Amino acid sequence: MTPVVAQLDGRADAAVAAVRDQPVLAGAVVCLVVLLALAGWLIWRYLRRTPAGRFRAVLADYEEIAVLMHPNPDPDAMSCSLAVAELAGAVDTAATMVYPGEIRRPENRAFETVLDLEFERVESAGDIGPEQVVLVDHNEPRGFPGAETIDPVAVVDHHPGNGTGTRFTDVRTDDGACTTIFAEYFAELNWEFYEVETGVGDGTFDGTDVPDEMLPSHVATGMLYGIQSDTRSLTNGCSSADFRAASFLYQGIDGDLLNRIANPQVDAEVLDVKARAVTNRDVRAPYAYSDVGEVSNSDAIPQAADELETLEGVSAVVVVGQSDKTLRLAGRSRDDRVHIGRVIESVLDDVPMAEGGGHARMGGGQLSVDHLNGIGPGNGISREELREQLFNAMSGQQ
DSSP states (O other): OOHHHHHHHHHHHHHHHHHHHHHHHHHHHHHHHHHHHHHHHHHHHHHHHHHHHHHHHHHHSSSSEEOOOOOSHHHHHHHHHHHHHHHHHTTTTEEEESSSOOOOOOHHHHHHTTEEEEEEESSSSSGOOSOEEEESSSOOOOTTTTGGGOOOOOEEEEEEOOOSSSSEEOOTEEEEEEEHHHHHHHTTTTTTEEEEOTTTTOBBBBBOOTTTEEHHHHHHHHHHHHHHHHHHTTSSSSHHHHHHHHHHHHHHHOHHHHHHHHHHOOOOHHHHHHHHHHHHHHEETEEEEEEEEOOOOTTTTHHHHHHHSSSSSSEEEEEEEEEEEEEEEEEOOOTOOHHHHHHHHHHHHHHHHHEEEOOSSSSEEEEEEEEEEEEESSSOHHHHHHHHHEEEEEHOOO
């Protein structure tokens, strides 16, 4: 026997003797090793779990949740809310879909009506029943009294911001639509599609129970339109993930429902506001600005911005309009030099009680007319000064 082997044998014999002489210590060591191995396995399993799996696990821990959309929700926000409700239902969690503000834009009303949806309008945080709240398509509660008191358990969004959920956060600013994230969840969880029959011409759906982990055709249709709406039919501000999500959802859509949502009748005021935006335009190529004055339907302002952006020679535009005592801004950009969300945010940053921001291609903001006129904190800013600052910001001078 070599000296090295003899030395190893000696250490082994000593270890066996120690275990024999101190069984309690030996048992403690074995338990510690087992616990460490179990902890390592649990950490490994958690890290390997997809975002879809982690989100589903969070939903499963509650009997009921509230899905909170941003104020005046659009099809992207509404379809995200539908997606959460489907995922929650699959783990026996009741979901209430709520929103502050109003649903007034024609495509938004068509989305709600054609898909026969049950959303609940809230005026304050106290109107939200379930204690656990999931935020979709925005990452910080806003737009109603008590919003700052809400501490969401989960946040799923594609907008820039610092809001997080206490248990789950998935914010992907490269995606053109928040719905894209939920489509990926369904794909990761291997959900399939289920065709649901509608009532004749009334948009109601039969009472057939949808099997677990199968996405109803009307929900798939809504989700596809949510992506189309936020990316201008996959032509603006979208990523490869948006195309993959649309391809996945397309397998389960109802073409007739999609057509009815995408082609609603247009409100007469929207046409008037669009006309005013074009008539009152101030073009300093390649940028444009228009003040459409007083509007009763604030959703007409972003639609006017969409219209003005189509003008030849215009690559970025901001349209402002007044609704009640609030001045609202909507911006659009096809210019890689102009991040329109940052443009609006930078101009409104020093105005008290004002807020603004958004994506590179699409942004918005609002401010109190009283603060605009210097009533309250700050010195105010005239509409002419606001226009000049927006032009300066679009041209990179601010």
